[in-house]
Amino acid sequence: MKAVSNAVDSERLWDDLMALAGFGAREDGGVCRHALSSEDIAARSWLIGKARERDYSIAADDAANLFITRAGRDNALPPVLAGSHMDSQPAGGKFDGAYGVLAAFEALRALDDAGIETARPVTCVAWTNEEGGRFHVPCTGSRAFVSGAVSDPAQTDDAGISLESALRSTLDAAPDIERIAPGFPVHAYVEPHIEQGPVLEREELPIGVVTGIQGVRWFTVRVEGEPGHAGTVPQASRKDAFQAAMRAIAALNTLMADTDDIVRFTVGHLSIEPNSPNTIPAAVRFSIDFRHPDAAVLDERGGKVADIIAEAVQPCTADTQLTTSLEPVAFPDPVTSAISQAADGAGLAHKPLASGAFHDAAHIASACPSGMIFIPCRGGLSHHPDEWAEPEACTAGARVLAGALAQLAETN
Amino acid sequence: MKAVSNAVDSERLWDDLMALAGFGAREDGGVCRHALSSEDIAARSWLIGKARERDYSIAADDAANLFITRAGRDNALPPVLAGSHMDSQPAGGKFDGAYGVLAAFEALRALDDAGIETARPVTCVAWTNEEGGRFHVPCTGSRAFVSGAVSDPAQTDDAGISLESALRSTLDAAPDIERIAPGFPVHAYVEPHIEQGPVLEREELPIGVVTGIQGVRWFTVRVEGEPGHAGTVPQASRKDAFQAAMRAIAALNTLMADTDDIVRFTVGHLSIEPNSPNTIPAAVRFSIDFRHPDAAVLDERGGKVADIIAEAVQPCTADTQLTTSLEPVAFPDPVTSAISQAADGAGLAHKPLASGAFHDAAHIASACPSGMIFIPCRGGLSHHPDEWAEPEACTAGARVLAGALAQLAETN
Numbered sequence: 001m002k003a004v005s006n007a008v009d010s011e012r013l014w015d016d017l018m019a020l021a022g023f024g025a026r027e028d029g030g031v032c033r034h035a036l037s038s039e040d041i042a043a044r045s046w047l048i049g050k051a052r053e054r055d056y057s058i059a060a061d062d063a064a065n066l067f068i069t070r071a072g073r074d075n076a077l078p079p080v081l082a083g084s085h086m087d088s089q090p091a092g093g094k095f096d097g098a099y100g101v102l103a104a105f106e107a108l109r110a111l112d113d114a115g116i117e118t119a120r121p122v123t124c125v126a127w128t129n130e131e132g133g134r135f136h137v138p139c140t141g142s143r144a145f146v147s148g149a150v151s152d153p154a155q156t157d158d159a160g161i162s163l164e165s166a167l168r169s170t171l172d173a174a175p176d177i178e179r180i181a182p183g184f185p186v187h188a189y190v191e192p193h194i195e196q197g198p199v200l201e202r203e204e205l206p207i208g209v210v211t212g213i214q215g216v217r218w219f220t221v222r223v224e225g226e227p228g229h230a231g232t233v234p235q236a237s238r239k240d241a242f243q244a245a246m247r248a249i250a251a252l253n254t255l256m257a258d259t260d261d262i263v264r265f266t267v268g269h270l271s272i273e274p275n276s277p278n279t280i281p282a283a284v285r286f287s288i289d290f291r292h293p294d295a296a297v298l299d300e301r302g303g304k305v306a307d308i309i310a311e312a313v314q315p316c317t318a319d320t321q322l323t324t325s326l327e328p329v330a331f332p333d334p335v336t337s338a339i340s341q342a343a344d345g346a347g348l349a350h351k352p353l354a355s356g357a358f359h360d361a362a363h364i365a366s367a368c369p370s371g372m373i374f375i376p377c378r379g380g381l382s383h384h385p386d387e388w389a390e391p392e393a394c395t396a397g398a399r400v401l402a403g404a405l406a407q408l409a410e411t412n
Numbered sequence: 413m414k415a416v417s418n419a420v421d422s423e424r425l426w427d428d429l430m431a432l433a434g435f436g437a438r439e440d441g442g443v444c445r446h447a448l449s450s451e452d453i454a455a456r457s458w459l460i461g462k463a464r465e466r467d468y469s470i471a472a473d474d475a476a477n478l479f480i481t482r483a484g485r486d487n488a489l490p491p492v493l494a495g496s497h498m499d500s501q502p503a504g505g506k507f508d509g510a511y512g513v514l515a516a517f518e519a520l521r522a523l524d525d526a527g528i529e530t531a532r533p534v535t536c537v538a539w540t541n542e543e544g545g546r547f548h549v550p551c552t553g554s555r556a557f558v559s560g561a562v563s564d565p566a567q568t569d570d571a572g573i574s575l576e577s578a579l580r581s582t583l584d585a586a587p588d589i590e591r592i593a594p595g596f597p598v599h600a601y602v603e604p605h606i607e608q609g610p611v612l613e614r615e616e617l618p619i620g621v622v623t624g625i626q627g628v629r630w631f632t633v634r635v636e637g638e639p640g641h642a643g644t645v646p647q648a649s650r651k652d653a654f655q656a657a658m659r660a661i662a663a664l665n666t667l668m669a670d671t672d673d674i675v676r677f678t679v680g681h682l683s684i685e686p687n688s689p690n691t692i693p694a695a696v697r698f699s700i701d702f703r704h705p706d707a708a709v710l711d712e713r714g715g716k717v718a719d720i721i722a723e724a725v726q727p728c729t730a731d732t733q734l735t736t737s738l739e740p741v742a743f744p745d746p747v748t749s750a751i752s753q754a755a756d757g758a759g760l761a762h763k764p765l766a767s768g769a770f771h772d773a774a775h776i777a778s779a780c781p782s783g784m785i786f787i788p789c790r791g792g793l794s795h796h797p798d799e800w801a802e803p804e805a806c807t808a809g810a811r812v813l814a815g816a817l818a819q820l821a822e823t824n
Contacts, residue, residue: 197644214643218689229794230678230701231626232609232768235670237792242679243665246658253655258647266642267654269689270682277630277680277699279795287689289642356643382641383691 004107004406005346005399007114013106013398014391019046020086020102021094030385031094034157035087035129035140036064036166041173043086047105047126048174054112059178063144064128064170067180070108072121072409078185079121080408081368082107082401084193085130085141085360092131093387095194095377099394101126103192107402118409120187127360128167135163142360144182146367186368188335188408191361192397193372194389198380199353206396207343208353208374209336212293213362214264215328217302219288221309223248225316227274227282242272242281244316249286251312255301256290263301264291264356293328293354329362334411335371335404342403348396357382373397373404416519416818417758417811419526425518425810426803431458432498432514433506442797443506446569447499447541447552448476448578453585455498459517459538460586466524471590475556476540476582479592482520484533484821490597491533492820493780494519494813496605497542497553497772504543505799507606507789511806513538515604519814530821532599539772540579547575554772556594558779598780600747600820603773604809605784606801610792611765618808619755619762620786621748625774626676626766627707627740629714631700633721635660637728639686639694654684654693656728661698663724667713668702675713676703676768705740705766741774746823747783747816754815760808769794785809785816 023043024033033039044066051058051068059067069079084100104124111122127145132138134157144150153164171179195201200208225241249267256265269287288305292298306320336352343350353374361370375397378388435455436445445451456478463470463480471479481491496512516536523534539557544550546569556562565576583591607613612620637653661679668677681699700717704710718732748764755762765786773782787809790800 195644196641197646198640198649199646202649216643227796228610228792229608229769230680231628231676231703231770232607232794233676233792234609234611234673235675235677236673237610237614240678242682246661249658250662261646261648263647264643264645265647266652266690266692268642268684268691268693269687270654270684271687272680272682275681275683278678278701279680280678281680289690291643356645357641358643380640380645382644384639 002345003114004110004116004402005342007110008106008395008399008402010391010395013102013394016102016106017094017098017394020098024088026091026385028385031088031092032090033086033088034090034134035131036170037134040087041170044126044170044174048177050105054109056108057178059180060171060174061180061182062167063141063150063182064167065141065145065182066126068105068108068124070111070122072118074119075121077120078187079123080405081123081125081186081189082191082405083125083127084191085127087129087131087133089131089383090133091385092383093385095387095389096196096382097130099194099389100192103394103398103401106398107405110402111406116406118406120409122405122409130360139360139363142363146183146363148183189361189364189368189370190335190339190401190404191359191372192401193359193374194377194382195374196357196377196380196382200374200376201378201380203351205351206348206375206393207350207400209339209343209350210331210355210372210374211336211352212328212330213355213359214291214293215295215298216324216326217290217298217322218324219305220321220323221248221286221288222319223284223313223316225282228280230278230280233280238280239316240280241284241316244313245270245284245286248309248312248318251308252288252305255304255308262292291356295328329365331365331371332369335369338404338407339371339373339400342400342407345403346399348400373400414757414815415526416522416528416814417754419522420518420807420811420814422803422807425514425806428514428517429506429510429806432510436500438503438797440797443500443504444502445498445500446502446546447543448582449546452499453582456538456582456586460589462517466521468520469590471592472583472586473592473594474579475553475562475594476579477553477557478538479535480517480520481533481535482523484530486531487533489532490599491535492817493535493537493598493601494603494817495537495539496603497539499541499543499545501543501795502545503797504795505797507799507801508608508794509542511606511801512604515806515810515813518810519817522814523818528818530818532821534817534821542772551772551775554775558595558775560595601773601776601780601782602747602751602813602816603771603784604813605771605786606789606794607786608769608789608792608794612786612788613790613792615763617763618760618787618805619812620765621751621755621762622743622767622784622786623748623764624705624740624742624766625771626703626705626768627710628736628738629702629710629734630736631717631732631734633660633698633700633730633732635696635725635728635730637694640692642690642692645692650692651728652692653696653728656725657682657696657698660721660724660730663720664700664717667716667720674704703768707740741777743777743783744781747781750816750819751783751785751812754812754819757815758811760812785812
């Protein structure tokens with residue numbers, strides 16, 4: 001494990017990260033690489049070209065998930081899988097997703113360079129459309145891998161191009177790689193990723209061993225009041241929808257209070273109608289983003305949201321809709337301990353950390369033991385052109401990944 | 413006074429209101445009649461035509477204020493003036509402004525029909541651009557009447573047409589009426605208007621004797637926080653600009669609390685950046701509309717606004733700007749008592765009422781003793797296509813106006 005960690009080539013990995021960031025580069029330093037776009041197709045072609053420089057097998061499935069496999073001693077055994085996604089947010093950065101794919105690819109080369117043979121094959125994967133920026137249902141690839149089929153292939157992007165057609169174009173652009181059906185047995189899956197949060201940077205830790213991905217409840221709320229002239233209607237006669245929304249959000253702040261600071265509660269979107277300085281707000285729409293690693297907490301507090309709002313907005317009225325509900329995922333010990341041991345082996349400090357954001361690993365976790373490695377990113381910033389991870393941080397994560405993969409590829 | 417009140421012709425007044433609402437009629441029943449637009453010019457021409465059916469003199473000044481004068485016994489005496497404005501909000505109603513002009517015109521005809529001679533001339537006025545919907549600085553006409561000149565004639569509408577040019581077009585469309593300089597001595601001014609608030613309707617009173625127009629302080633506030641991922645950033649590390657704005661507005665609610673319910677405090681506009689459900693708000697802008705009839709209260713509470721916000725938004729920061737400051741206007745006894753007596757004479761119940769909204773009378777009050785008559789409007793609704801005043805309410809206000817004008821036109 002130590003040998004393969006030491007074989008990770010910092011400069012090679014960094015050069016790859018910067019090269020990949022060139023596909024869909026924005027003038028502000030960020031990246032816009034929508035799934036299955038010409039930029040994504042070019043990026044895939046570039047990675048396939050690099051895989052061909054080594055003795056790796058290359059395949060794609062119906063969801064255009066790309067698999068680059070380093071053979072094991074027994075290629076009938078289910079492989080160990082590692083990677084992430086190559087698509088970005090429209091105003092995204094150089095690291096979200098891209099880092100996981102390239103760290104996995106670097107781990108394959110480190111195994112080569114360290115002269116290590118593994119029992120199982122080791123596969124680098126790039127999942128299709130994790131972000132959902134172009135085709136709005138995210139995680140197209142990892143969901144298809146688990147379910148065996150691409151969901152809703154008729155959905156279209158803003159230009160009216162269907163997902164099915166965009167997948168065909170992408171697959172047709174690489175006609176000479178093996179074509180496989182979605183889903184195959186996997187021994188374990190590891191996804192390296194920037195943290196997208198401030199904890200590792202703040203605590204000056206190079207590695208987060210991800211314990212799981214928290215669950216989420218998304219709500220949209222519409223509060224109905226009555227418009228009126230700001231100068232004339234007495235306060236006691238008002239049905240001010242914004243003041244009602246404030247009362248509702250204050251009550252939700254109380255509901256969501258958590259001395260352990262594990263609850264995540266955010267009102268990120270709010271709009272007033274008519275939104276005129278001298279008109280009493282007639283209606284307000286706002287969003288609720290509520291996350292927690294414990295399904296019982298999600299159910300218990302989430303179940304109270306609508307009633308608390310209805311009570312607080314009186315004499316206005318409110319309509320509260322649960323729009324998204326995702327259950328928490330816990331990563332199992334064989335994977336988390338392989339990551340911890342690899343970090344120890346590489347002399348890198350680490351701590352357990354729950355993931356606040358979604359990842360492909362949340363889906364793959366239902367198919368095989370899965371886990372994630374977090375590395376610090378500057379200011380916790382992500383989904384932003386200024387997203388940044390230091391070269392040493394990128395190297396550290398790849399070293400831990402390579403060690404963990406080497407171990408997992410030997411286990412039964 | 414009773415004779416002239418009784419001479420008010422309900423049907424004639426209502427027919428005029430509906431005819432005027434035809435100029436700029438909207439499909440939803442409302443009115444869009446921007447100042448100095450072709451619709452406004454056509455409406456003026458219609459009113460001039462009706463004035464010519466009687467023996468009235470007609471004049472316009474540089475601000476295109478339109479004056480229709482019924483002669484008195486001594487035309488060297490300053491006239492008694494009554495009216496309002498003919499321009500509307502873009503999605504306005506049939507009564508705001510229009511009612512005041514047509515009630516004044518009806519009062520002139522009622523004086524005729526009752527065979528009453530007055531010592532002073534009585535003049536119906538239509539002030540230009542009270543609403544500020546097209547040229548954004550409101551009360552162009554009444555301000556010019558007081559100051560003697562049109563302010564900022566070079567200002568342009570959204571199509572790039574200057575106020576100066578729009579005034580010229582409007583004046584040129586009525587070449588055969590007398591052209592006068594802005595401002596002349598006036599004995600008293602009375603402006604009838606829909607209440608634009610719910611008090612008279614709720615209390616089932618036909619007449620409000622307006623005691624004055626409250627003052628106003630307008631502020632805009634920008635709160636700066638830090639964006640972040642809603643799933644990853646711990647609550648304790650957040651600088652959530654929306655939560656900070658909520659704390660500020662809650663503190664302002666406390667500052668503005670008033671058991672007498674005279675303070676008017678409204679946050680009507682609020683916008684979040686980036687306004688995405690899963691991003692912690694980076695910045696918030698909101699408006700404050702604070703009104704009160706007492707300048708001391710405006711100064712005292714208004715003076716605390718910025719400090720209270722700065723304190724409440726911590727650890728975020730805030731920039732609070734006072735954008736508009738208008739002092740309260742008190743209407744003097746000679747006018748308010750003439751209105752009360754006219755209402756008594758007509759057998760109409762009345763109560764004193766402060767105006768929450770601005771009116772041309774706020775400006776004219778600095779040139780001569782002024783006052784206003786309010787009539788109830790449905791649900792207090794105004795600046796809306798559904799704005800509505802019942803025919804009987806319109807008649808009642810015109811009867812009181814006619815009586816008050818008859819009295820004021822006899823006094824020294």
